[in-house]
Amino acid sequence: MRLAKLLLSACLVPALAFADDAALETAAALRAQALADDTAWNVVESLTTEVGPRLAGSEADARAVAWAQAKFEELGYDRVWIEPVTFPKWERRSESAQVLGVNAQPLLVTALGGSPGGTVEAGIVRFDSLDALKAAPAGSLEGKIAFVDYRMERARDGSGYSHGSAVRGRGPSEAIRKGAVGFLMRSAGTSAHRVANTGITRFDEGLSPVPSAALSLPDADQLARLLAQGPVRVRISLDCGWDGEYTSHNVIGEITGREAPQEVVLLGAHLDSWDLGTGAIDDASGIGITMAAGHLVRQLPQRPRRSIRVVAFANEEQGLLGGREYARRHATDVARHVIAVESDFGAGRIYGFNTSGGESGAVARIAGALAPLGIAQMPGKGGPGPDISPLAAIGGAWAWLGQDGSRYFDLHHNADDTLDKIDPADLAQNAAAYAVFAWLAAESGADFGSKAKAPAAD
Amino acid sequence: MRLAKLLLSACLVPALAFADDAALETAAALRAQALADDTAWNVVESLTTEVGPRLAGSEADARAVAWAQAKFEELGYDRVWIEPVTFPKWERRSESAQVLGVNAQPLLVTALGGSPGGTVEAGIVRFDSLDALKAAPAGSLEGKIAFVDYRMERARDGSGYSHGSAVRGRGPSEAIRKGAVGFLMRSAGTSAHRVANTGITRFDEGLSPVPSAALSLPDADQLARLLAQGPVRVRISLDCGWDGEYTSHNVIGEITGREAPQEVVLLGAHLDSWDLGTGAIDDASGIGITMAAGHLVRQLPQRPRRSIRVVAFANEEQGLLGGREYARRHATDVARHVIAVESDFGAGRIYGFNTSGGESGAVARIAGALAPLGIAQMPGKGGPGPDISPLAAIGGAWAWLGQDGSRYFDLHHNADDTLDKIDPADLAQNAAAYAVFAWLAAESGADFGSKAKAPAAD
Structure with a gap:
């Protein structure tokens, strides 16, 4: 069935099919390279060790923002910037x-x-x-x-x-x-x-x-x-x-697209953590996976057609404050966010893939490139990650790269959320999936269904 | 070789052999009953729940002493008494x-x-x-x-x-x-x-x-x-x-022997714990195993020949204070302590058995009765438990019932030493081994080698 659709799409748009073939070849190379790459691990180790716990509004929040800017620069992102996010500050003594x-x-x-x-x-x-x-x-x-x-x-x-x-x-x-x-x-x-x-x-x-x-x-x-x-x-x-208010920042790194830079494939994760552990699986792993994915695509001989934007969201833990602010600030640009995906469910292996919609051929091509990683296309499953849910609520298309969360709640929000709990091979599989997804979504011209709409009344 | 010795012993002392047969039959029944019995579990649950952490010298130390006296009485021990142990008190705030x-x-x-x-x-x-x-x-x-x-x-x-x-x-x-x-x-x-x-x-x-x-x-x-x-x-x-001194107590329960009550088979464990967990595997499990073993033997139609003495030692953790005081107080009675064994290595299954010496036939008979529990005789292995080591140092014979300690140091002396970490079936296997050992050592007339001696100069 999927093959039939692929063949049909190849017959109807032979020129695009050739481009797709090249893109898929690049995806395969990227996948292999990512599995052998330790960028994601190094990013997670750096954040959890050098910054450690980073409760939103704490002294470490500011250090995390500075760390993320420096890390995007170090990883060769074309543009790095910050966007303020203000929220009430809660302290534990x-x-x-x-x-x-x-x-x-x-x-x-x-x-x-x-x-x-x-x-x-x-x-x-x-x-x-x-x-x-x-x-x-x-x-x-x-x-x-x-x-x-x-x-x-x-x-x-x-x-x-x-x-x-x-x-x-x-x-x-x-x-x-x-x-x-x-x-x-x-x-x-x-x-x-x-x-x-x-x-x-x-x-x-x-x-x-x-x-x-x-x-x-x-x-x-x-x-x-x-x-x-x-x-x-x-x-x-x-x-x-x-105790009062605090202004933190969403930290954003972008790989600028070569043909349609205004069109954005967004990869998200959150920079803040609770204070009991070092926020390794919640959510340094997401920061590592998404930063590494962008970095890996950046290493290719040429940029993808569209831009890849990695957002390290502020203060997810106390109510998606960074995600809400991002959606508010970019509300008029929803349609240009062609698709968004977030890694915020730890560092377990990814087993499933789905999107909110979009051209089925394009989605199937991505699914096909993810399959060698042990990832199955799962229609009807998943949803937008927490920080991209405000964007999804106003019409942004989303993808879901579903991680095995069997052990996630052994560590989530408690003192055991530390680096040693992450398996480097599982983390690399995640980075490979995000790199493949980001590359194919950004290289494609497909419409994944983003279209500005009013948020639901609830 | 072991069989040959057994046959030899049977030929030389046929009357004793008949008595041994009856004792071994009783041991087999005791073993089966102990494996199905939850006394050890109930004792561990009671101590860890009702008293909780019981740092030597703390307010909970006194509660633990009162608890142990009441528990021995409840379990039908013939005699229950306490012996004071004084030591410096250390506090964690x-x-x-x-x-x-x-x-x-x-x-x-x-x-x-x-x-x-x-x-x-x-x-x-x-x-x-x-x-x-x-x-x-x-x-x-x-x-x-x-x-x-x-x-x-x-x-x-x-x-x-x-x-x-x-x-x-x-x-x-x-x-x-x-x-x-x-x-x-x-x-x-x-x-x-x-x-x-x-x-x-x-x-x-x-x-x-x-x-x-x-x-x-x-x-x-x-x-x-x-x-x-x-x-x-x-x-x-x-x-x-x-901060000053404190007087706690060794708490002792005895099943009085029917023929040689002055001869004592000693089962030990320690009543105190560190303060971070509830002292479940260190050493409520030992308290549960030894109290249950004595209780199980007490349920038999008649008392064993010798007495079985269960000692809940005070303040093991800060330097074997209860064990040292016991040896000091009973120094003139070493030879009457025919053999001593201590459970202070958690609640893992027992895999090995050894003694400091004694009549090889008697030791082999005990080993034979332990074998169905998956326990092998291991000459040359093990040693006296911490609290019976002062007694051993002045000539007391010891037995070793070696527990699987693979997981012991995941829990030992830290906050994770709590009841939920104990497997009830493993605990029952321990209680069965102690009951079988206590019964056979107390029913036998064997000399296990206890003989008063001056402690080594080290």
């Missing part, structure tokens, strides 16, 4: 929790991003799920700490996270509505180690925020076992909170 | 470290037990090994922090720990001799996670102790990468130290 009384012992917690500071001592009321918390009678948590003990499932596509992140995002507000003075949750993660998972939460308007934190999985187990024996009182002490 | 300057970032550390508190800021000098530190010129670390980056090997028998623990025990003093103001080491452990391994260190007399801490393995990697790029300054802030 210290955090602790203890079981009180006859079973006194510490519990390993981490504050949820956006939590206020404060110390609360109260009895614990445990819920299996967010729905169970929602079903609690009004006022039933008066003076209590709510504990949502939802167990997130491990899955290749990360599907378990939708429930886990809902507990984190909506749990605190639900608890406050029932009268709770504090909020604890089993981390939205899959690690069996003593690492707790942070991540942004939000408090609904009109509610008074309460200290909100996540327990490591062993600590959640421990608290559940103690609760099975009888009432448990816990003290949570958080020193953290919002 | 807080600990942190940071890289300073252009690569500013936190490093995950934990203070070594016995470290003084204090804050030092200094340049780092890295060494591959303790020997490399020893070889540094006198005065060469003046005003510096020594960093010993020795990588411990993983091994079934835990043999990698001898070097790792030497770095911890002797590294600080060696560093001080060269002028160092602080000491850092790659944790003496094998975990790839963000957990650092504590453990006792000692400062040689005449030296002024300096803040001494261990880095998690990812943090040691990070520091080594930064040092490969150029000089690195680090701040270490420890709030910890010695």
Whole structure:
């Protein structure tokens, strides 16, 4: 079926087919070269080692921006620039929790991003799920700490996270509505180690925020076992909170297209990280993969027809702030962003490819060039990465290069997100896929379907 | 050869052989029952959950002593008593470290037990090994922090720990001799996670102790990468130290022998733990295995000939204080301790068995009864467990039930030492081995070689 379409397309546009053949030959060479190349690894090592954790708004945020500009220059990008992104700054200073009384012992917690500071001592009321918390009678948590003990499932596509992140995002507000003075949750993660998972939460308007934190999985187990024996009182002490505004930057490197430089194939990842690890798989790996992909195409004898733009987005973690600002700033240029793809799901091997639409022949040609990397075309699967979703919402076409996320939530948003957890061969496979995709999308004249539209009302 | 000896022994003492047959039948029944029994698991769960971390001298030390007395009573031990053990008290209050300057970032550390508190800021000098530190010129670390980056090997028998623990025990003093103001080491452990391994260190007399801490393995990697790029300054802030004396207790439960109650088969483990985890594999598992073994023998229709004494030793972690005190207090009774064995190497399956000597027929009969558990007799292997080593040093016979320690140093002395890391089936295999051993050694009249002697001069 795919072959038939390819043959049909070859018959109808023989001149283009010759060009395509050359482009596919280049893609094959690029693929082989990328698999043997360590640029992505070197970029990830450099960012995670020299900058380390880079919480949006922290001193390290500015160092990361300077690092990214220098790295784009070093990698030979034709144009490098920054675009400001302003957001409220949240800081974490210290955090602790203890079981009180006859079973006194510490519990390993981490504050949820956006939590206020404060110390609360109260009895614990445990819920299996967010729905169970929602079903609690009004006022039933008066003076209590709510504990949502939802167990997130491990899955290749990360599907378990939708429930886990809902507990984190909506749990605190639900608890406050029932009268709770504090909020604890089993981390939205899959690690069996003593690492707790942070991540942004939000408090609904009109509610008074309460200290909100996540327990490591062993600590959640421990608290559940103690609760099975009888009432448990816990003290949570958080020193953290919002403190003014900060202006960071999206950092952008571009390989300028030789024929249609105004048409852009966008590769994205985010530069910020949470502060507990060094942000290796979230998202230095994405920065490494996309910077390396552009660099590899840049090494070819000639630039592709269109431009390749790599965007290192600011502050993804606290609400896609860099991605939203990019879409706002470039709203009138949506159609010129011919297609966008983001790497923000770790460093596991890519197994699937899909796009939001576009000329099926062009998409199939890219899929064919990705297939030797073990990547299958998967119609109907995936979606735009977080930072390109605001662009997609106003009509930008997207591609999805789906990574194996089976281990992603062992590391995501916790202290174990460090360089040693990345397999260099898996990382190179990712860089190869992004290089092949970027090259073929930028060398092609295909329409992938980008067309300015009003964002949906939701 | 072993069979020949068995037949010979059967020919020479036919009456004893009949008694042995009955004892071996009972051992087989005990083995099967123990494999299906969850007493060891329940004991480990109870201690790690209800008491949690129980640093020697802490408030939880007293709770652990009370817990152990109550648990022996609950498990039907005939006699339960305590023996005081007094030692200096060391406390950990807080600990942190940071890289300073252009690569500013936190490093995950934990203070070594016995470290003084204090804050030092200094340049780092890295060494591959303790020997490399020893070889540094006198005065060469003046005003510096020594960093010993020795990588411990993983091994079934835990043999990698001898070097790792030497770095911890002797590294600080060696560093001080060269002028160092602080000491850092790659944790003496094998975990790839963000957990650092504590453990006792000692400062040689005449030296002024300096803040001494261990880095998690990812943090040691990070520091080594930064040092490969150029000089690195680090701040270490420890709030910890010695504070007076404390009196804890060895807690002892005994199954009183029916014929020779003054003869004792001793099963040991230690009740204290480090404070970072809940002391699950170090050494609640040993407490669970030995308490369950005695309990299982207690369930038999009649007591064994000799007594089985289970000792939950106080403060093993800071220098075998409970074991030393036990040997001191019972020094005149060495010969009545017919054999002693200790479980203090986690909860991995037992694969090997050996004794310090004794009648070979009796030892072979025990080995034969352990064989169905996958345990091989291994002449020349093993040694006395830490807390029974002072007893062994004055002539007490010992047995070794060697556990698979391949994963032990992933958890030992760090925050990951929690209940969820124990496999209940492996734990039951351990309890079965201890029950079989205790029963056969206590039911037998064999001489295992205990004989009072003066301790070696070293």
